[in-house]
Amino acid sequence: MTNPAPIEFFKPGKHVDTSGKVVHVTADHLRATAAAYKPELHDAPLVVGHPKMDDPAYGWVKAVQFNEQTQRLEAIPHQVDADFAEIVNDGKYKKVSGSFYLPDSPGNPVPGVYYPKHIGFLGATPPAVKGLKSASFKSANFAEEAEGVVEFADWDQMTIAGLLRSLRDWIISKDGIETADTVLPAYQIESLQINAAQDNDDADDGAVPTTSFSETSNPGEPMTPQEQAQMDALKTQVQTLTTQNQTLTTQVASFAEAQKQTLHLGHVSFAEGLIKAGKLLPADKDATVVMLDKLAGDESTVEFGEGDGKQSQTPLAIYKAQLEKAPVLVNFGEHAGADGDAGDGTVSFAAPQGMAVSNDKLELHAKATKYAQEHNIDFIDAVKKVSA
Numbered sequence: 001m002t003n004p005a006p007i008e009f010f011k012p013g014k015h016v017d018t019s020g021k022v023v024h025v026t027a028d029h030l031r032a033t034a035a036a037y038k039p040e041l042h043d044a045p046l047v048v049g050h051p052k053m054d055d056p057a058y059g060w061v062k063a064v065q066f067n068e069q070t071q072r073l074e075a076i077p078h079q080v081d082a083d084f085a086e087i088v089n090d091g092k093y094k095k096v097s098g099s100f101y102l103p104d105s106p107g108n109p110v111p112g113v114y115y116p117k118h119i120g121f122l123g124a125t126p127p128a129v130k131g132l133k134s135a136s137f138k139s140a141n142f143a144e145e146a147e148g149v150v151e152f153a154d155w156d157q158m159t160i161a162g163l164l165r166s167l168r169d170w171i172i173s174k175d176g177i178e179t180a181d182t183v184l185p186a187y188q189i190e191s192l193q194i195n196a197a198q199d200n201d202d203a204d205d206g207a208v209p210t211t212s213f214s215e216t217s218n219p220g221e222p223m224t225p226q227e228q229a230q231m232d233a234l235k236t237q238v239q240t241l242t243t244q245n246q247t248l249t250t251q252v253a254s255f256a257e258a259q260k261q262t263l264h265l266g267h268v269s270f271a272e273g274l275i276k277a278g279k280l281l282p283a284d285k286d287a288t289v290v291m292l293d294k295l296a297g298d299e300s301t302v303e304f305g306e307g308d309g310k311q312s313q314t315p316l317a318i319y320k321a322q323l324e325k326a327p328v329l330v331n332f333g334e335h336a337g338a339d340g341d342a343g344d345g346t347v348s349f350a351a352p353q354g355m356a357v358s359n360d361k362l363e364l365h366a367k368a369t370k371y372a373q374e375h376n377i378d379f380i381d382a383v384k385k386v387s388a
Contacts (some may be wrong), residue, residue: 004076004077004078004080004085006065006067006074006075006076007074007075007076007077007096007119008067008070008072008073008074008096009073009074009075009096009097009098009119010025010030010072010073010098011030011071011072011073012025012026012027012029012030012071013025025114027066027071029113029114030066030073030114031066032112032113032114033064033066033073033100033113033114033115033116034064034065034066034073036110036113036115037061037063037064037110037115037116038109038110039060039061039062039063041109041110042109042115042116042117043060043061044060044061044064044075044116044117044118044119045057045058045059045060045061045118045119046058046059046060046061046077046080046084046118046119046121047118047119047120047121048093048120048121049120049121049122058080058081058084058121059077059078059079059080059081059084059085060077060078060079061075061076061077061078061116061119062076062077062078063075063076064076064116073098075116075119088121093121093122094122095121095122096119096120096121096122097119097120097122098116098119098120099116099117099118099119099120100114100115100116100117101114101115101116101117102114161189163230163231163234164184164188164189164234165189166231167184167231167234167235167238168180168184168186168189170235171183171184171238171242175242179242179245182245183238183241183242183245184238263293263296264289264293267288267289267292267293267296268289270292270320270323271285271288271289271292272285272380274288274323274324274326275379275380276379277328278328278329279323279324279326279327279328279329280323280326280329281329282380282383288323291319292316292319292320295314295315295316295319296316298314298315298316299314300314300315301313301314302314302315302318364383364386364387367386368382368383368385368386368387369382371385371386
């Protein structure tokens, strides 16, 4: 690889280090970094992620310069591993993040400046290249083990994530964790933090990449008026969304209950129709309605038949079809006697083979039929009357 292009790996601004401390790095700081960098003092390696140790290295930083036009700190790489260069060019590691010795760090080769420790490439681990370590986006103990070393994350997005987490905590204290999970799920805040770390805006390939080692913005630092205004606006939005969510939940529950009641009444009407048709005994009405209500909640389908006759129906539809196809158990029509009169109101039954009709029930049926005709009421009500 000859004359490789400079790598932008840092920019001036407010950033959050691994311990959560807000660090303001100016352009003058970065100019001093560029001027102080000497490979013979410390040759910053090109590594994958931010490992605890800087090996293996896949290249080295030959020089550091501050681009006055772009206001970016740039590294001039050299001795780059050919395989690693190929996967970087293929887009496997599109983002980078700088790690620096603090100005007052005991291990700083040039005390008083932010000296580059390494440049970490961020992205997926390419399986075709042997020996590559997975990128480490979070390292809880890294700041403690590497005293005097700082890695930075994008301040704006991390601050937003911190504000959202504070807002979620406020929602939990006010309305409970279930409401917080509905309005502002924790995974969305974590996703924002990861996005801030990886700088996943593909449209801005020239943007300075970052890594994510800080969980939130500095909790001990008071909010600025702008941040407080953002928090107040978010709280108002959350209260509005919470109210809307509660209203919608109530409406959905009411609609579901109304739909359930409508189905139930339809099943009652269906069962009464079977009774009138003589296909269902009155004593079986309640059990039949319960079964219909139960099957109404099963939206699965059952396939039966073959070829062109193959059908797919719900269990409810199959059960209702079977009830409708059942033989007539009771004939409620009167049979005329030999003289043409209605006679004693006896009826005929189609009892299943091997079964007999109870004379007591037959007598009850006759009484109920007669009572219903005389008082012009429903047969079921007539049965209740004559049975009292």
